[in-house]
Amino acid sequence: MTVGFLGLGWMGSNFARRLAAAGFEVIGYDPNPEKLRAAAESGVKPAGSAWEAASAGGAVMTSLPDSDVFARVAEETLLPAAAAGRVFVDTGTTELSVTRRVARELEARGAALVDAPVSGDPRQGVHVFVGGPEPAVRSVWSLLATLAGDKPCVHAGPGGCGQILKGVNQLAMGLVQAAWLETISYGVRLGTDARIIAEAVGGPDGWRATLAQNARQAAEGDPDVHDLKFAEWSCFLGAAHDAGMKMPMLEALHAFLKDRPRSRKDAMNRPYAPFWSALMETARPADNPGR
Numbered sequence: 001m002t003v004g005f006l007g008l009g010w011m012g013s014n015f016a017r018r019l020a021a022a023g024f025e026v027i028g029y030d031p032n033p034e035k036l037r038a039a040a041e042s043g044v045k046p047a048g049s050a051w052e053a054a055s056a057g058g059a060v061m062t063s064l065p066d067s068d069v070f071a072r073v074a075e076e077t078l079l080p081a082a083a084a085g086r087v088f089v090d091t092g093t094t095e096l097s098v099t100r101r102v103a104r105e106l107e108a109r110g111a112a113l114v115d116a117p118v119s120g121d122p123r124q125g126v127h128v129f130v131g132g133p134e135p136a137v138r139s140v141w142s143l144l145a146t147l148a149g150d151k152p153c154v155h156a157g158p159g160g161c162g163q164i165l166k167g168v169n170q171l172a173m174g175l176v177q178a179a180w181l182e183t184i185s186y187g188v189r190l191g192t193d194a195r196i197i198a199e200a201v202g203g204p205d206g207w208r209a210t211l212a213q214n215a216r217q218a219a220e221g222d223p224d225v226h227d228l229k230f231a232e233w234s235c236f237l238g239a240a241h242d243a244g245m246k247m248p249m250l251e252a253l254h255a256f257l258k259d260r261p262r263s264r265k266d267a268m269n270r271p272y273a274p275f276w277s278a279l280m281e282t283a284r285p286a287d288n289p290g291r
Contacts, residue, residue, distance in 0.1 A: 002057030012063030014122035017042040029053035054081035084110035096239040103159040112136035117166035125149025131161030174229035189283035194219035224274035231270035
């Protein structure tokens with residue numbers, strides 16, 4: 001199978017490399033010439049333009065940094081390249097409404113969109129969350145299974161279901177991590193050393209072991225390394241609000257952080273507001289003898 005691949009950043013370049021190593025002919029494109037050259041060295045055939053990659057073969061995959069970029073690339077490149085039987089696979093985290101809109105527009109042209117966002121290290125097997133029409137999913141299953149490796153690759157249902165599962169995945173990590181940080185910061189801001197919290201409340205297994213690990217990181221490491229999936233919150237909030245759902249924890253976190261400086265960057269180079277530092281700013285030194 002010949003596969004067009006758009007987006008050769010950290011995730012995309014590793015996916016394209018792994019597909020090429022598995023025997024697929026991968027024709028890739030990225031506007032960054034350095035990324036394109038690096039991909040070519042790993043067996044990916046460089047395309048001269050996004051259009052060339054999107055017109056290659058019966059399957060086209062995208063790995064783009066955010067929902068806005070995917071919407072723009074869909075409008076400028078994917079839709080014009082749509083043809084009867086061509087399947088487009090979006091491996092990024094995209095707002096549910098955008099996914100469903102692009103899917104309808106591609107379907108009107110005889111093509112199909114499979115939303116297949118992933119979770120994990122792209123250099124090896126990743127969880128693949130799949131949504132889309134059954135025939136289209138079947139036609140690209142070998143690609144998705146290659147990316148998954150020994151991890152789950154689950155077709156959850158029609159278009160958008162992959163993005164819904166990705167939201168569950170990201171919120172499970174981000175909201176739970178925020179709870180650990182806030183819990184520990186409660187003690188620290190009131191004057192107790194995080195090492196004492198780890199020793200007194202922590203334990204060898206279960207939730208106590210996780211608390212101890214986070215408390216030690218707060219005392220000795222960099223708790224601001226936890227981005228809580230901040231860059232993707234707008235996707236999940238948008239889907240919830242469109243459905244009339246309340247997300248009280250996510251809404252409160254978003255309100256707390258949205259106007260704070262986005263001074264750090266996550267693994268995909270997206271800015272985020274560090275939660276631990278924001279929490280520590282709310283302590284009052286005069287009332288906190290332990291600071």
